[in-house]
Amino acid sequence: MSEKVEKIFESIKEKKVKPKSRWFFLVKDYCVWGIFAVATILGSLAISVIVFVLTDSDWDIYKYLDKSFWGYVLLLLPYFWLVILAGLAWLAYFNYKHTRKGYLANPYLVVMVSVAVSVVLGWGLFANGMGGKIDEVLENNFTYYIGAEEHKKEIWSNPESGLLSGEIKEVEDKEILLEDFDGKEWQVETNEAQWRKSVSSEAGEEVKIVGKIEDEETFKAQEIRPWQGKGEHSEDDGEGNGGNGQHKNKR
Amino acid sequence: MIEENICQEKTDNELVKLSLENEDYFYCIIERYEKILTHYIRRISVSSIEDAEDILQEVFLSVYQNLNDFDESLKFSSWVYRIAHNKTISAWRKIKSRPKTVSTDEENNLFDFIASDENIQKELERKCDAKQLRRALEKVNEKYREVLVLKFLEEKDYREISDILKKPMGTVATLINRAKKNLREVLDEMEKIK
Numbered sequence A: 001m002s003e004k005v006e007k008i009f010e011s012i013k014e015k016k017v018k019p020k021s022r023w024f025f026l027v028k029d030y031c032v033w034g035i036f037a038v039a040t041i042l043g044s045l046a047i048s049v050i051v052f053v054l055t056d057s058d059w060d061i062y063k064y065l066d067k068s069f070w071g072y073v074l075l076l077l078p079y080f081w082l083v084i085l086a087g088l089a090w091l092a093y094f095n096y097k098h099t100r101k102g103y104l105a106n107p108y109l110v111v112m113v114s115v116a117v118s119v120v121l122g123w124g125l126f127a128n129g130m131g132g133k134i135d136e137v138l139e140n141n142f143t144y145y146i147g148a149e150e151h152k153k154e155i156w157s158n159p160e161s162g163l164l165s166g167e168i169k170e171v172e173d174k175e176i177l178l179e180d181f182d183g184k185e186w187q188v189e190t191n192e193a194q195w196r197k198s199v200s201s202e203a204g205e206e207v208k209i210v211g212k213i214e215d216e217e218t219f220k221a222q223e224i225r226p227w228q229g230k231g232e233h234s235e236d237d238g239e240g241n242g243g244n245g246q247h248k249n250k251r
Numbered sequence B: 001m002i003e004e005n006i007c008q009e010k011t012d013n014e015l016v017k018l019s020l021e022n023e024d025y026f027y028c029i030i031e032r033y034e035k036i037l038t039h040y041i042r043r044i045s046v047s048s049i050e051d052a053e054d055i056l057q058e059v060f061l062s063v064y065q066n067l068n069d070f071d072e073s074l075k076f077s078s079w080v081y082r083i084a085h086n087k088t089i090s091a092w093r094k095i096k097s098r099p100k101t102v103s104t105d106e107e108n109n110l111f112d113f114i115a116s117d118e119n120i121q122k123e124l125e126r127k128c129d130a131k132q133l134r135r136a137l138e139k140v141n142e143k144y145r146e147v148l149v150l151k152f153l154e155e156k157d158y159r160e161i162s163d164i165l166k167k168p169m170g171t172v173a174t175l176i177n178r179a180k181k182n183l184r185e186v187l188d189e190m191e192k193i194k
Helices: A003-014 A022-056 A069-076 A079-097 A107-127 A130-141 A148-155 A235-239 B004-009 B012-021 B023-044 B049-065 B076-095 B104-115 B120-127 B130-139 B142-153 B158-165 B169-193
Strands: A163-171 A175-180 A185-189 A206-215 A218-226
Touching (some): A079 A107, B023 B049, B023 B142, B158 B169
Antiparallel strands (some): A163 A175
């Protein structure tokens, strides 16, 4: 009988240690998998907001802002959510790695699968309006969070560049009275404007207008879009933006 | 106390189950792995026998406390080696001692094992003896030394090394290749100085 073996065995006995229970390890495993799942689900919420921000953006107006397409893309990217997504992907990977067999998997594959699952779930959540709701709740409750709405207002409050937005106050035959988001009133000439289908052109409606500033209070509209989304093009789109511009369904 | 012949009859997995029911059976596990792990601990890290024994005690304590965590899809020896590896590395960091490599007899073994491996055989035969190899191993990066010891001294296969170091098998293969390359570079350097 080896003295060394005896010594080790006796020291374990003296310390009166007992094997940790099976439950301890099971709970630990469930926690690790749970955090992996939570990270993936939170990632899907981040994806739903990213998709909302990207689909709610007007990708054709970069020329009005003196930017290249890619410069405009950089302006629109929701960096906050991309950072959150990257953090969650890392968290998912870190936890997966700490599962029993986690070390056998390729780390890049784990991150890709986690992000892919988040994308699928996130798209589903976006389709159910979750992306917009999250963005709105955060914007209303956190001072430092700049939501898609605020960002959009910034982009569409550039009358000198041809981008104006606000709430319709009055609708007349060939013009509308619009109050922009800074509270300033504008006479918007609409006689040559093209109206997107989903614009109802009623007082109280919020709209985005592409056009040209005429003077300090007058703006000549070329195209009127709904504030939310892009709205479909009207049926007379083929006639081009410079057509007679009447919103035929409404006017 | 359990009789030695009873210990020998049991497989590792049987001993784990029996130890959970009766701690006396853990004696068999200690007896089976004491020498192997002492060598392994000394090979990858500390210089003195006393330090190695302290670490070994911690290793067996940890093995006993975590018996319920043993996953039977692994080889028990891989699991024990993994605990020994982790304990050794953390103890080594605590005492901040410079890692030493293998003893003289083991150097010869390591030399034979590595030399018998593929392309570097002739190069090693031409360039170094056991003494040189010892000096070379001292200069080899720590992470490479670990895989060299596991592959060539402990004679573990890729799957076992992967389970012990908790690294994917592809990474283990890459590490072994790099370790050999690193060893060759160190030997070249030593040759130039000579």
